[in-house]
Structures are given as C-alpha cells and as structure tokens.
Amino acid sequence: MMISSGDLVTRKSYQHDIIFRVKTQAASIVKLMGEHIRLEADAPLDDLEKVTGAEFHRRKNKVDEQEAYSYRLFRQDYRLLKEKREAEAGSGYTTGKEANYFQIPPRILHIDGDPLFLKKCIALYEQLGLQVHGQYLNEKEMPDQVLPLIEKVRPEIVVLTGHDAYSKAKGTTRELESYRHSRYFVEAVRNIRQHYPNFDQLVIFAGACQSHFESIIRAGANFASSPARVNIHAIDPVYVAARVAYTSFMDHINIWEVIRNTISGEDGLGGVETKGLLRIGIPYTKDQEET
Structure with missing residues (x-):
C-alpha cells in the first residue's frame, strides 16, 4: 500500500479507533498525528489502512456534534457570567438605569505543536470574541522559545499544547520518560514560573493527549492534561482559556464548571484553584467603541 504525507489512516491493531494524518515515513515505520485529538503515534506500515471519504465524513460529523455541544455549554455559561457582570455593574444605579459598562478580557498566547490544530483553535477564539496570538512551535522548542514569546506578546493566559503519547514499552505511567513530549511541557511551564510565579497573574494551560498531568501541575501549570492518561480533543484547551478569560478577577473559577464544557471531561483535564x-x-x- 502506498502511503504519503497527509494521508488519513487508521491502525488495524487498535480496531481503527482513531483517524490519523500521516506526518512522515522512515523505512517501514510511519509517524502519525491525530486528526481530531492531540495524540502522536508511530506504527508499522502494514498496520495502517487508508480511510475512505465516506468513513471520514461519518466520523467528522460525530466530532462536529461533540464540538457543537461543547460550544453550546460554553455559551450558556457565558450568558450566566454576563448576567452576573451586568447585575454587579448596575448595582450602583438607583433609578433602574441600564448598566453601561465595558470589559477588558485578557490577552492569550496559544503555542501549538500542530499548525492545523492551531488554526482551528484561533478560529474558535475569534468566534468567542477573545484576543489571541497564535504561534506554531515544535514541542521540543517550547522550553527555549516560550519566554521570548511571552516578553513579546505580554499575555495573561498562556496555552502550551500539541501532541503527546504514553508508551508502555518505555516504562510506567509515573515515569516522565515514558511520554513522548510531556517533559517539554514540564520544562516550558517551569521556565515560565521562574519568571512569572503568580498563578493568578499569568494562567497556564499545558499538555496534550495522555500527558503526565501530575508533573505538569507540579511544574506550575494552573490547568493540564491528562489525569487518566486519555486522549483530549483538539479544541479543549480553548474552552479552558475562555472560561478563565470571561470570569471576573474578583471570582474564583469552579474547576468542574471549566471541565464540563470540554469534550474530554475530568479524565482528560484538571487543574488547581485559579x-x-x-x-x-x-x-x-x-470613543471606546471606535478604538
């Protein structure tokens, strides 16, 4: 079977559970990237099967339904947050006058190891009305490149994501060396916290599919993946960042309310009080409208 970069395939040995994009091929080993989830994998050429157009669209429709449901959940929560803000802003008026306020959401720096996922995430940020600077970086480059980008963009939220995977052949789930890219997320978060130690002034999300959640949190992330070492959806980090962005600095974030908007849920995402x-x-x- 001829396999080329960009082809969509599934793995026979995993009962065709996930659709991957072919990234590269070296001899008979093919490097794969999840099409809808943030998972990176290697597979022998003879384990792969190309995905038909009909099968791809069937699965994509299911993913689209999941994304639409997550979006509806977020919009419901956003309306509740907006009603609370309007009530608080209007509390100083004694004549029933409508609250006349403006809001300043935080800047977001989203660094992604997958350019296609980054593009999808940027579109969702814009749909949610958030200001974001997106940057594609290979996961291995993140520890060295993240601080210069923060100095340039001056964000209040940093998202570090891409692809990851746990390999049983390399060790237990407790060992950081058993993961494809988790150590780079850990190093990047640790580097950020050395310069920006306040968890409530610079909020960090880091991780991808099956990432070593505990190490990333210990390094200083507010939110991370993946507590149960499961796969996470491509856009889940956006909903975490958006919830932080639209919650008042006077309020603590309910972690469960953040997670319930995501496709991956509590097995895929977790965090600390923020x-x-x-x-x-x-x-x-x-004048503010014009500027």
Missing part, C-alpha cells in the same frame, strides 16, 4: 482575569469598567463610551 482566579478569573476579566475586568469591567464604567462607563462605556463611544
């Missing part, structure tokens, strides 16, 4: 980063101001003026 404050929101949204600030509101009064009054709203036309």
Whole structure:
C-alpha cells in the first residue's frame, strides 16, 4: 500500500479507533498525528489502512456534534457570567438605569505543536470574541522559545499544547520518560514560573493527549492534561482559556464548571484553584467603541 504525507489512516491493531494524518515515513515505520485529538503515534506500515471519504465524513460529523455541544455549554455559561457582570455593574444605579459598562478580557498566547490544530483553535477564539496570538512551535522548542514569546506578546493566559503519547514499552505511567513530549511541557511551564510565579497573574494551560498531568501541575501549570492518561480533543484547551478569560478577577473559577464544557471531561483535564482575569469598567463610551 502506498502511503504519503497527509494521508488519513487508521491502525488495524487498535480496531481503527482513531483517524490519523500521516506526518512522515522512515523505512517501514510511519509517524502519525491525530486528526481530531492531540495524540502522536508511530506504527508499522502494514498496520495502517487508508480511510475512505465516506468513513471520514461519518466520523467528522460525530466530532462536529461533540464540538457543537461543547460550544453550546460554553455559551450558556457565558450568558450566566454576563448576567452576573451586568447585575454587579448596575448595582450602583438607583433609578433602574441600564448598566453601561465595558470589559477588558485578557490577552492569550496559544503555542501549538500542530499548525492545523492551531488554526482551528484561533478560529474558535475569534468566534468567542477573545484576543489571541497564535504561534506554531515544535514541542521540543517550547522550553527555549516560550519566554521570548511571552516578553513579546505580554499575555495573561498562556496555552502550551500539541501532541503527546504514553508508551508502555518505555516504562510506567509515573515515569516522565515514558511520554513522548510531556517533559517539554514540564520544562516550558517551569521556565515560565521562574519568571512569572503568580498563578493568578499569568494562567497556564499545558499538555496534550495522555500527558503526565501530575508533573505538569507540579511544574506550575494552573490547568493540564491528562489525569487518566486519555486522549483530549483538539479544541479543549480553548474552552479552558475562555472560561478563565470571561470570569471576573474578583471570582474564583469552579474547576468542574471549566471541565464540563470540554469534550474530554475530568479524565482528560484538571487543574488547581485559579482566579478569573476579566475586568469591567464604567462607563462605556463611544470613543471606546471606535478604538
């Protein structure tokens, strides 16, 4: 069977459970990237089967339904947060006058090891009305490149994600060396925290599919994947960042409410107590609209 870079395939040995994109091939070993989840894998050529157009669209429709459901959940939560902000902003008016406020959401730096996933995430940030700077970086480059990017962008939220995978052949789930890219996420987070130690001034999400959750959290991330070493969906990090971005800095974030908006759920994502980063101001003026 002829396999080329960019082809969509499944693995016979895993009962065709996941659709992958072919990244590279060396001899009879093929490097694969998840098409909808943040998983990287190697597979022998004879274990692969190309995905038909009909099968791809069947699975894509299922993924689209999951994404639409997560989006609806987020929009519901956003409306509740907005109603709370409006009530608080209008509490100083005694004549029933409508609250006239503006909001300043935080800047987001999203660094991704997959350019296609990055593009998809940027589109979702924009759909959610958030200001984001996206940067593609190979996971191995993140520890050295993350601080210069932070100095340039000056974000309040940093998302570090891409592809990862646990390999049983390399060791137990407790050993960081058993993971394809987890150590790079850990090093990048640790480097950030050496310069930005306050968890509530710079919020970090880090990790990908099957990542070593505990090590990433210990390094200083507010949120990370993957507690149960499961695969996480490509856009899950966006919903985590968006929840932080639209929660007032006066409020603590309910971790469960963050996770329930994601496709992966609590097996795929977790975190520590964190404050929101949204600030509101009064009054709203036309000049602000023009700028």
